[in-house]
Amino acid sequence: MLITLEGIEGSGKTTQINYIAAHLKDLGHECVITKEPGGTVIGGKIRSILLDPENKSIDPLAELLLYAADRVQHIKEFIAPALESGKIVICDRFCDSTTVYQGFTRGVDIDLIHQLNKLVLKGVEPDITFILDLPPELGLERAWNQINNGSRSVMETRFEKEKLCFHENVRKGYLKLAKKEPDRFVVIDASVEEALVREAIIGKLKEFLILRKM
Numbered sequence: 512m513l514i515t516l517e518g519i520e521g522s523g524k525t526t527q528i529n530y531i532a533a534h535l536k537d538l539g540h541e542c543v544i545t546k547e548p549g550g551t552v553i554g555g556k557i558r559s560i561l562l563d564p565e566n567k568s569i570d571p572l573a574e575l576l577l578y579a580a581d582r583v584q585h586i587k588e589f590i591a592p593a594l595e596s597g598k599i600v601i602c603d604r605f606c607d608s609t610t611v612y613q614g615f616t617r618g619v620d621i622d623l624i625h626q627l628n629k630l631v632l633k634g635v636e637p638d639i640t641f642i643l644d645l646p647p648e649l650g651l652e653r654a655w656n657q658i659n660n661g662s663r664s665v666m667e668t669r670f671e672k673e674k675l676c677f678h679e680n681v682r683k684g685y686l687k688l689a690k691k692e693p694d695r696f697v698v699i700d701a702s703v704e705e706a707l708v709r710e711a712i713i714g715k716l717k718e719f720l721i722l723r724k725m
């Protein structure tokens with residue numbers, strides 16, 4: 512089973528992913544946490560190009576292909592073997608980030624992104640996706656606080672440096688996806704305090720596991 516988390520900058524995915532893993536482990540499931548971009552050694556190198564604030568001039572198509580390259584490597588080396596061995600994989604961002612950031616927000620042709628996703632994913636698709644939703648002003652404030660206090664790297668701020676309207680479009684893009692596929696997406700209000708976000712996610716996860724008889 513593949514669980515993914517999505518959301519704008521500062522939405523708290525990285526914190527919440529640990530709660531999901533702890534809950535699943537308590538229930539006796541074997542699970543692993545990973546992220547995109549950068550879930551492999553090669554992916555880590557691609558990540559540093561993608562998030563480097565100095566790479567402002569990167570072409571949207573080049574950006575798309577780098578995310579795709581990261582994902583190909585990640586699925587081959589990490590995700591597919593983990594799924595095949597029966598583990599639950601929890602991934603911080605996945606293919607929906609590409610649709611929303613490169614497609615809806617940067618304006619790369621959506622059909623091209625769908626075709627590329629097909630080629631890259633080879634049938635590996637999320638079973639459930641949590642979208643951590645909050646106003647971009649709040650997300651960016653949280654993200655910059657983490658950058659300024661050193662808990663996030665200043666070398667990975669290319670997206671945080673985008674204008675507010677970019678982040679508003681990302682948020683709208685996620686909500687549009689959620690509307691189109693309500694069976695897979697769960698939108699969580701991430702503007703409230705961490706414990707309440709955790710409660711909401713774990714509640715929805717419990718319902719999902721019951722449906723799956725897990």
Ligand code: TMP
Pocket residue numbers: 520546547548562578604605606607608609610612613670671
């Ligand atoms: P994060 O690891 O802090 O979430 O940063 C990753 C950044 O990469 C985030 O700003 C979203 C962006 N991104 C894309 O634009 N497309 C993608 O396919 C993925 C996985 C991430």
